[in-house]
Amino acid sequence: MLKVQVDSFGYQDKTILKDISFQVAHGEHVALMGESGSGKSTLLKIVYGLLHVEDGSIFWGNTEALGPNFNLVPGEPYMKYLAQDFDLMPFISVEENVGQFLSVFERETHDERIDELLDLIEMKSFAKTKVKYLSGGQQQRVALARVLAQEPEILLLDEPFGHIDNFKRISLRRNLFLYLKKQDITVLTASHDPSDVLPFAERTLILQQGRVIADKNTQDLYKNPPDYYTASLFGQVNQIPMKLLKSYSEIERSILVYPHEFKFSDSSGLKVEVMNSFFKGTHYLNEGMAEDGTVVFFNSEKEQEKGATIFLNVSLNTINKRLQIGQKAAT
């Protein structure tokens, strides 16, 4: 079990993180989401021991991670951190970079292990290439293999696919996260990208201005987002006044509705005028305007004509679920 407690942390005299307390079970994959500047990288650096935290502690089981004021070389042997800037040796080859940290006990299986890791990051054909000749995305993949070669018990990933193009990202992400699960490695991933989080992280923490505002099972969090900020980290979302959705409603507040949750109706419901229709591959994302000027994003199978009038409905089930969360949040 990884136990993270950061009562307060700041750079110089500016407080960046406040009242953070969470645990990650052995083998669990937890995502850290939050807008840019919310403190995700800072938190990972504290957990890894690159930054000293005066008010707080990090434990892996019964072992305390003591941080940079106690360790001559920052970091703990059981934990690895893949930073946004990769710590590679530019003048040696890809396989040498990956092999550098293989255990001396693995001499016999050394080549096999390098092969397995290069296969995982889809870089076998670059084994002999010097790292300085690689693109940013390729370097990020080598950095990943180098970290995995060290067989960490805990892996901290900071935007792990930030430099990797979509073409490689999709398979790499799937292969990596399945590999980490198979190896029972505990993972904490900071990411902006819902595709890194939704299919792979069992739990997600939401950081806002240095505080954890939600800590929940990822699917629950997506389906029942506690607030607009959390929902918008997962993609486009609407905040629709209840009165606009159901004219007979006496409820004064708004609810969150994802664009795919709207259903079309012939003549009743939320009336919008189509302003734009964006092709998204599997569907169209439309931007419409309600009579009171509220902008509404909704999905459709077909392209919608600019200026057309559309009626949208949301299922009572979804409305009730969203209203319940609001009540919980308010108490």
Ligand SMILES: Nc1ncnc2c1ncn2[C@@H]1O[C@H](COP(=O)(O)OP(=O)(O)OP(=O)(O)O)[C@@H](O)[C@H]1O
């Ligand atoms: N070395 C530093 N010295 C002073 N302030 C810093 C330092 N590093 C980060 N900060 C500040 O701390 C805050 C949190 O930064 P951090 O990098 O942890 O956020 P983040 O959520 O990881 O952002 P991003 O998603 O853009 O990487 C920001 O306001 C940033 O400007």
